[in-house]
Amino acid sequence: MSHRKIVLLGANGQVGFELARSLLPLGEVTALSRQQWDLQDLEAGPALLDKLRPDVLVNAAAYTAVDKAESEPELANAINAKLPALLARHCVDNDALLVHYSTDYVFAGDADRPYLESDDCAPTGVYGESKLAGERAISDSGCEHLVFRTSWVFAERGHNFLQTMLRLATQRDALSIVSDQQGCPTWSRHIADTTAAILAQRGRASGPVGTFHLASRNHTNWHAFADAIFDRAVKLGLIPKKPELTAIGTHQYPTPAKRPAWSVLDTDAIERAFSLRMPTWQKALELCMGRMVS
Ligand SMILES: NC(=O)c1ccc[n+]([C@@H]2O[C@H](COP(=O)([O-])OP(=O)(O)OC[C@H]3O[C@@H](n4cnc5c(N)ncnc54)[C@H](OP(=O)(O)O)[C@@H]3O)[C@@H](O)[C@H]2O)c1
Numbered sequence: 001m002s003h004r005k006i007v008l009l010g011a012n013g014q015v016g017f018e019l020a021r022s023l024l025p026l027g028e029v030t031a032l033s034r035q036q037w038d039l040q041d042l043e044a045g046p047a048l049l050d051k052l053r054p055d056v057l058v059n060a061a062a063y064t065a066v067d068k069a070e071s072e073p074e075l076a077n078a079i080n081a082k083l084p085a086l087l088a089r090h091c092v093d094n095d096a097l098l099v100h101y102s103t104d105y106v107f108a109g110d111a112d113r114p115y116l117e118s119d120d121c122a123p124t125g126v127y128g129e130s131k132l133a134g135e136r137a138i139s140d141s142g143c144e145h146l147v148f149r150t151s152w153v154f155a156e157r158g159h160n161f162l163q164t165m166l167r168l169a170t171q172r173d174a175l176s177i178v179s180d181q182q183g184c185p186t187w188s189r190h191i192a193d194t195t196a197a198i199l200a201q202r203g204r205a206s207g208p209v210g211t212f213h214l215a216s217r218n219h220t221n222w223h224a225f226a227d228a229i230f231d232r233a234v235k236l237g238l239i240p241k242k243p244e245l246t247a248i249g250t251h252q253y254p255t256p257a258k259r260p261a262w263s264v265l266d267t268d269a270i271e272r273a274f275s276l277r278m279p280t281w282q283k284a285l286e287l288c289m290g291r292m293v294s
Helices: 014-022 042-052 073-094 126-141 161-171 188-204 222-236 268-274 281-293
Strands: 004-009 027-032 056-059 097-103 144-150 174-178 210-213 244-248
Touching (some): 014 027, 014 188, 042 073, 073 097, 073 126, 097 126, 097 188, 126 144, 144 188, 161 174, 161 222, 174 222, 188 268, 188 281, 222 244
Parallel strands (some): 004 056, 174 244
16 A cells, blocks of 8 residues: 555654654654644544545544543543544544554553463553553454554653653652562654554555554663663763662552553564564663753
């Protein structure tokens, strides 16, 4: 398929911003943000999508405020569950491919090995429940789809752990960081580039579809991740000195939404299906932070 029409939702988000660049060589990209479609207005969707007629609809928009979701379940559900259902319906009716992103929060977070795509889901909060409902609406619709579950997204911009740590390092001499939650920090740019690589393969022939884990290939905990961020930030001159770090338990940092202790995603399936190799989080962090000074 050449000159595919690609419509991207959530173009101002951490992943969407990168997708707007990564998808460009693949076809005619229409990148939509809140200005063009406030997704709370679901009723506006069908007419807009009928007008744009995408061959590939990429949904990087989401309600991602994990704690706030506990007090705004309706909004979280509208964006994370009802919207994907609407997009899936459009894709079924128009024979389009739906690319959608989901999260490690669909799992209970109590496993003792990396999660496989086929493992049981059991979210523990509103955000995870709403994202799982979105996944299920897509698979139940029967549309051709790629759902990429990712985790611990970091980027040169936006609200994420890397940016929070760099800000705190300029404000405090000492920080206490949780060390009993494990996950795979994943660079937004790698999510976008991997998505584009997979869609480029599909340009020649249809390929595997379904749900895949798209994350860095190894894991760490927040304390060790912060330690690596600060080491590199000092080397790059992004901060004058490394704050003193203390490892604490999750119980010492209470949040409205429960955090999974084990958020490690197995990436074997995506690597095998699309002949890819996911980078390590250390390599991704090095490249991402390098771009912050270049
Ligand atoms: N961040 C993570 O650590 C993480 C972890 C696992 C999975 N994921 C998943 O990865 C995907 C991408 O996440 P991300 O980190 O790129 O999220 P993000 O930076 O929060 O971006 C989400 C985007 O959705 C848009 N959006 C939300 N509500 C909207 C509305 N009512 N109308 C129009 N646009 C709206 C936002 O628009 P505005 O910019 O205008 O607010 C934003 O651009 C999501 O599916 C998320 O669930 C993220």
